[in-house]
Amino acid sequence: MSFHLRPVCGVLSRASARGYCVPRRPSNARSIHSDSSSLYVHWPYCEKRCTYCNFNKYISRSVDHSAMTECLIRELATVIRSSGISAITTVFFGGGTPSLMRPQDMERVLQAVAALTTTPVAEVTVECNPTAAAKDRLRCTIPMPTVRPPPPTTF
Structure with a gap:
């Protein structure tokens, strides 16, 4: 089986991380718990390769x-439409280095979630590399009065 890569989205894959999506069959996924869920958004790009990290990432x-x-x-x-989920309670941006994501793109993702669900997102979490977490990059992720940094990672 071969796939023709084109800039039309289906399921996130290594090809989509390079700006292309591989068309796939529609999902029959259904929520087994409730009509609400959390959403993980993977931003796979990094400025450099860290020796401790084994996550899906691209240095570009x-x-x-x-x-x-x-x-x-x-x-x-x-995913939201096919699973029957009507509320996303938490959006977690992980990676890679999601703090490298442009603010307007992060805002577009959050607006898309809001347009597809019936209740406002209660929590937005962005995994950050402090060197890439400039205030202007994170401004759109602060819809609430309090923002707490994640606990430090030690090895």
Whole structure:
């Protein structure tokens, strides 16, 4: 079986991390617990390879942020619609280094979640590398009065 890569989204894969999505069959996924859920958004790009990290990541100086964001939005829309979920209570941006994501793209993802669900997102968490977490990058993730940093990781 071969796939023709094109900038139309289906399921996030290594190809979509490079700005392309591989078309897949529609999911029959259904929520087994309730009509609410949390959402993990994976931003797989990093500035450098860390020796302790074994997550899906790409070291790239030229990321097509718009194409990747569009793929993420299409994928989350497919998952939310096909699972019957009507409320997303938490959005967690992980990676990679999601603090490298452009603020307008993070905002687009959050707006897409809001448009697809019936209640406002109560919590937004962004995994950060302090060197990439400038205030302007994180401003759109602060809909609540209090923001707490994640606990430090030790090895």
